[in-house]
Amino acid sequence: MITISKIDxxxxxxxxxxxxxxxxLIYCFSGTVGLRIDESDFTMRPGDVITITSGQIHYFTGxxxxxxxxxxxxxxxxxxxxxxxLIFHNGLFCHFGANELITVRYPxxxxxxxxxxxxxxxxxxxxxLMAVRSDIELLLIEINRTKIDRGDPVWxxxxxxxxxxxxxxxxxxxxxxxxxxxxxxxxxxxxLNEVSKLHTSKTAQxxxxxxxxxxxxxxxxxxxxxxxxxxxxxxxxxxxxxSNFFKxxxxxxxxxxxxxHIG
Numbered sequence: 001m002i003t004i005s006k007i008d009x010x011x012x013x014x015x016x017x018x019x020x021x022x023x024x025l026i027y028c029f030s031g032t033v034g035l036r037i038d039e040s041d042f043t044m045r046p047g048d049v050i051t052i053t054s055g056q057i058h059y060f061t062g063x064x065x066x067x068x069x070x071x072x073x074x075x076x077x078x079x080x081x082x083x084x085x086l087i088f089h090n091g092l093f094c095h096f097g098a099n100e101l102i103t104v105r106y107p108x109x110x111x112x113x114x115x116x117x118x119x120x121x122x123x124x125x126x127x128x129l130m131a132v133r134s135d136i137e138l139l140l141i142e143i144n145r146t147k148i149d150r151g152d153p154v155w156x157x158x159x160x161x162x163x164x165x166x167x168x169x170x171x172x173x174x175x176x177x178x179x180x181x182x183x184x185x186x187x188x189x190x191x192l193n194e195v196s197k198l199h200t201s202k203t204a205q206x207x208x209x210x211x212x213x214x215x216x217x218x219x220x221x222x223x224x225x226x227x228x229x230x231x232x233x234x235x236x237x238x239x240x241x242x243s244n245f246f247k248x249x250x251x252x253x254x255x256x257x258x259x260x261h262i263g
Contacts, residue, residue, distance in 0.1 A: 001076045002132055004118050005069045013060035017222045022073045023093055024052040025139070027104075027114060031065015037099045038218060039261060047107040049143060050100070053093040055169050057218050068114045070136070074166070076129075077136055081159035086137060088157045089144050105146045113139050160187060161195040164204070168211045175235030178204045213249045216242075220258045227254050 007013060026035070026049065033044035037058040042050060044067070052058055054074065078084045087093055104110045117135045120128040148154060167181050174180075181204075182189045192204040200207055212234060219230050231242035246254045 002070075002072045002121065002129070002136075004071075004114065004121060006066070006118070007063065007069065008066040010060065010063040013063050015059055015061075017057045017059045019055065019057045019218075019222075020052075020071065021054050022071050023054055023077075023087070024058075025070040026050050026052070027068045027070075027110060029066040029068065029111065032062070033060065033065060033067055034062030035060055038214070039221060040099060042099070042101055044101060045103075047103050047110075048101050049104055049110070050102070051093050051143075052099065055215075056099075057222050068118075070114065070117065070139075072136060077133060083137075084159050084162050085157055086140055088162050089140070089155070092140060092143060102143055102146055104142060105149060106142070110139065110142060113142075155199075157199060158195045160185065160191070161199050164192055164195070165207070165211065168208055169215075172212065172215050173233060173235045178208060181208075209245075209249055213246065216246055216254065217250075217257065220254055221261055230254065 026033070026044070028044040028046055028048045030046050033048075035042045035044060035050065035058060037050075037052055038056055041061070044050065046065075074084070074087070077087060113135050117132050120132050120135070125131075163185055164181055167176075167184060176184075178189050178192055182192050185192075189204065196202055196204040196207045200210075202210065216230060216234055219225060219233055223230075223233075225233065227243060228239040231239040234242065236242035236245070243254055246252075246257070250257060252260070
């Protein structure tokens, strides 16, 4: 539900690709950190923070310093629509693979909050989970303020849109239609199209396609599966149709994409 790990030794990092069904925040206290998330590489330095969305694949490529890793489930932090909007405000935990390094404004404040979370989880005093949840919210608010201070546009997501993204992420193999998701969310296709266009300038169908393509890339990069097996893993009954679908949205065939990235 919620854990915090303090790591200062590369041997204690996951050096093989790992996929967590929870949300991860990594903060660099000192030194440098090498990190690969999906198909992107990052180098973290003191004061840098990065967020990883549930379902993304990542691993460390180096560590010479000290980091904190904070993991939590969506259910722990999100009690209502305001909470889920805070988690994804300004793209903090972006479903579209747009991870970014953010150098926080006030490292001492950020580190104090992480220290408080660790202390609460270690000691488990009365109502400690409530205190931890509040501290996580303060961390996320501080990241949002940092992004706004550096000139980033404010992006306030709609809870319905975020729930739509979560449903897609949790059901890639089902091959649900937008109508299916609308039914599951007790809304309409028109409403899903409205919020999708508002946040991404894409239809709900194209949002669904974008997330499927991102998932296809992860499978191609990190699993030893044939193109046919990748197609079936994503709910496609026809591998040829999957290959055309992938090429239409990326400009490259699944085979060539895999060859270009892993040889």
